[in-house]
Amino acid sequence: MSSIAQYLLNGLMQGTIYGLVAIGFTIFFGVMNVIKFSHGDVLTFGAFGGLVAAWAATALGFPIWLELVFVVLISVMASAAIGAIIARGLVLPLKDAPPLNMLLMTMMVGTAIRECIRLFFPNGTNPQRFPELLPSGGFDLSGVYFRYDGLILIAAGIAFIFAVQWIINRTRLGLAIRAVAEDGETARTMGINFTLTVAIAFAIGSMTAGVAGALYGLYYSEINYSMGLILAIIGFSAAIIGGLGNIWGAIVGGYLFAGLQTAVVALLPALSDYKNVIALIVVVALIAWRPTGLLAERGSERV
């Protein structure tokens, strides 16, 4: 029984990371109706930014709590910056192009980011060790091993999810973003700076990737240049099965995907090779069942 709790804990951590990635997808889709597939690689970029920050902090002799703050801050800023740059430089100019062009373009941007890290980061092809900045150790509760860092990170991730939700739904900035999402033209006539709002929305969406990247590094103590690709596929799946444009949908999708993967290993250990295959079959089946996602309104098309 104890291992069930252990699986749950693992699944929760994975789900939080997936959910964070999916939120980014859903924000981009909401605002610009685009799928920005480079999102996973923006995450990687943020995580590597955090790694460089950690090296700098060590060199400067920061205390460990300051190093932690610095690492997370730089991760978030690095991914927000590159997200905004991609939005401004590549996504906006192509906003009227067919969706397929945008999809391919952002996939290629992701490839370019990935390759740049691999080629230009020192020893970039190899996995990199991410410093452990959170209290190590943990406690054993009837056979379940709770690590402090895991608990802290899950809490932090969930807190950030709520923060993003709050920004989008409760602030003036969020109002502007939602206005642009609803109808770009009208928002413009209402005096909202369209380009700036889009760039900010992309920055916020990318920040979630930065947070996910930092969480990933702190939790797994290891990052590598190619971790973004599979996370992008999973995050995209999560956002879709939840229902694009719906933040809660993205979160549900994230935990669902993690739950599926964990369940296959826990319940059908003989099929653990097929973990992703089974999870993706369920994704396809879910899409067939609810073609616009689990939480999306089943709104009818305007005719």
Add this chain to the structure above:
Amino acid sequence: MLGSKGGVWGLAVSGLVLMAAANADGAFAKEKVKIAFVGPLTGSNSQHGIGGRNSAELAVKLKNADPATKYEYELVALDDECKPNVAVQVVTKIASDNSIVVAVPHYCSAAAIATVDIFHRFKLPMVIWAAVLPQITYAKKVPEIHRVSGTLIGQNRVGAQFMKERGYKTFVSFADSTDYGKSMNEYFTKFTNENKNEILGAFAVPPDQQDVSAELTRIKELNPQVIYFGGLTPLGTRVRTQMEKLGITAQLEGNSGIMGDAFISAVGPELAEGTLTFFDSPPLSKMPGGKFFSDNYTKAGYTQSPEAYGPFAFAATNLVMEEIERVGPNRAKITEALGKVKDRPSIIGPITFDDYGQNITPLTTKYVVQDGKWTIWEESEYATGKRKLKNLP
């Protein structure tokens, strides 16, 4: 328009003239001989490919610096991306190029299996520098095929024997789902069973899977003494770090796939401490010429490390150049000469090819991580009993 059309042809012709001119440059110097190197230069295995390429390049550079050689060598390096179809493409390319007389190909076994027939068809001799699946050489006798790296059978035989001697009884196998991992698992299972030890479970995950905690939780339930890992460094790193996160205290037994500094630097010296591997080459410092290789590698200014198989690429390239010096740049003659290689000294130990072209004298060596360094077991504090492996019965 027709004029411009003619321009294309004119250009094609002038291109050929240019090529001819380039070749003519060497007319006064030594005859130029081309050797092809093939390995993954892009993708997730590219650190090995680039390390191997650098090492092969180094061998060529050092050889060319030697005034006593008969020929001037040129290395043509190509990327097979570790994909069979791309490998078929690039090998067809080098095989159709008659100026290339011999090849040093492949890190990934799937690529090598796909190209064996092409090397044979075009009668291009080759010496594999890293792919380790047994059937590349042993599926059938092909005169052109040779391999300096040992098959993964040896590593596993030595490993299983070693673990038995330490008294370990229960194992779990954790491999990646590539050909490499599957084959590793196969021979691990074979030898472990022969030793009458118990395998509690076997797991396979794609090499790019990031989170392995679900599998590890399952392993924690099984509570083995040893986790056998059959995969490459990136996944190995994740397994080791996530074992720690889940509080798994089993002994980690690795293989050639995690051999190299990358593993230790990625998991950190504390976590790496005590990890075992079995690898087909003693440390460079123990080999004649090993220090020469590492010094020159550093001196050449390569930023990427040669990785575990760099020395093999260096040895293979040197071997083919030695044969060319002896019999001349002729494919058939090189094939014949390579078939007779016996006890040839190299930085990875003496090389002897059997009838299948397989190097049968790899010096499989036991390593353990001690203070952030791969240390030969016999020289480690673990062997003396000063430090202890985990979960020793």
Add this chain to the structure above:
Amino acid sequence: MTVTSMKGTAGQIVSSILVTALLVGSLVAVLEIEDQRALGICVAIIAGLSFLAPKLGILRGAEQAGAHHPWAVRLIILIGFCSLVLILKDNNFALLMIATILIYATVCLGITIQTGYAGLFNFAGAAFLGTGGYTAAMLANATWLPDIVTILLGGVIAAALGTVLILPVLRTRGHYAALTTLAFGVLFNGFLEANEMLGGPQGLKVPGIQIFGWDFSNDLVIGSLSFSFYANYVLLIGAIFALFMIFTRFIERSWIGIWLDAVRLDEIAVSVFGLRISVWKSFAFTAGNFLAGVMGAVYAKMTEFIAPANFTFGDSLLLVAIVLLGGIGNRWGVLVATMIVILLPEKLQFIQEYRLLLFACIIILLLMVRPAGLLARRVRVFEERH
């Protein structure tokens, strides 16, 4: 030559000869020249000519020739193709590249029917290619089965496998549909890697093609001329490609072509006129997968080896990239784009580990500069006179 001189029958025929010659000449030059500097100059000249051709009305002329004198143009292309094989006759590598280009181009014709016409995204092209390949591998022991049948079965099985996806594809649109196929492509690859029955990650050996005692793995000898054994494959694949080019054209220039376009452009509006959207979506999806499956079988038999690593998400992406770069819905654009996409990384070998980065940058640049692709699709005009 001026724009006016390109009109009229003679002008059109001359135009199509010029365009064919440009294509053949470029291929020969790019494949035969190894010297980097010469290649650079050569590529610049090809680019210049390609830029000039539309300005001088040659492209338009060739297009009109295709519409008014289809058989004459087909003859010209056939002559061009034969001379290509003749020039490259013993260059194994060049012929392998030509065969690879034609294989990818055919698969992309399938995706053109799916995405370009019916508007269905397919990010699992490599999976259907792989299905054909694995069918050929599985049927290797059934030696009593003629290889032609095996190849056709590759297409049939791929099309049949595609029906698994039909329900979600029919029910979804846009990005949701994109994910459906994307997920399928990834899971297909994962399945190949995980299972043992289909060879697992190591892949399988596949025997070469034999048709009526004609063994494709022997060098082709015609009279006193001896060709590389790849010439066999180039001829067969060329024939299949030509067949599917005509098939695709016939689909496009028919009522069905209109229905497919309408399904893409506004399925709600046209359903009101009685068009059965699901039928035509299924048709386009199945037809495209059939093409991919057929070529997958041929591809496996040509390389005599298949492994899961050949059919990854990245490969599916490559197929989509080709269709987009060519100009979505344009059959000839597919061919031109395939040449570029297949030959570019090969010719970029000299920059080795920087290849993929440069390739990504070039695609991004092309998407920014030419969002409609290299050759935009023209409005369909039915020929009224006969």
Add this chain to the structure above:
Amino acid sequence: MSAGSKNESPLIASGLSVKFGGLLALNELSIEVRRGEVLGLIGPNGSGKTTFFNVISGIYAASAGQVLLDGRDITTLRPHQIAAHGLARTFQRSRLCLSLSVFDNLMLGAVRRLNSGLWYNLVRRDRLAADVRSAAKEARDLLAIFNPDLAGKLWQPAISLGMIDRRRLEICRALIGRPKIVLLDEPSAGMTHDETNQLMNEILEVRRNLGNLTVVMVEHEMGLIERATDRCVVLNYGKKICEGKYADVAADPLVREAYLGKS
């Protein structure tokens, strides 16, 4: 028109309701369309006129009620099935396939008459070519009734047409399938007064040529309604509030209130 020879009303909607979320877009609406008439459907914005069209043509599902087309229950049928029973429509916002030619757009209206068989389309190219020729002639003739210039633009993309020609094309697309009943959703939208008048004359002319085709028309231009319709139905909040000749309807206090609001 074999089915049409029966003298019943070709379209009967009874007790039709449509819900969007909590909103009742149609509220137990009953409308009967008589054979050969031009029925005007009017009402303020959001009163449910277009929703009514969408339910009839099968795009939206009704949550309650029934629709009979020539005595057949079509309430639960899919759009393409309803089309097969002889219903055609236009859309308020232009829904031409702009990148396709005028001919292609027209042919979409004739889907049911054209042979979609694979053998025919891919192999019997000679027969196909002959059919294309006769279809092109028919298309030109139809377009010429509206605007002779338009007939000459058969192979041009629809996007090259002006606003009024696009509207003409949409109407022709609805007519070429020889429907029994046509729904016109605001034919005047986006056009000037003169253009609207001209277009309406053309529509009425063509309708007479087609043997007094039954037409239901949503329109805001009251002049048009007055001139073109035989009878009007007024909707408000998804309910029918009034029905009758235009003059009677226009005088109804309920209608005035709906348009002007309570004063």
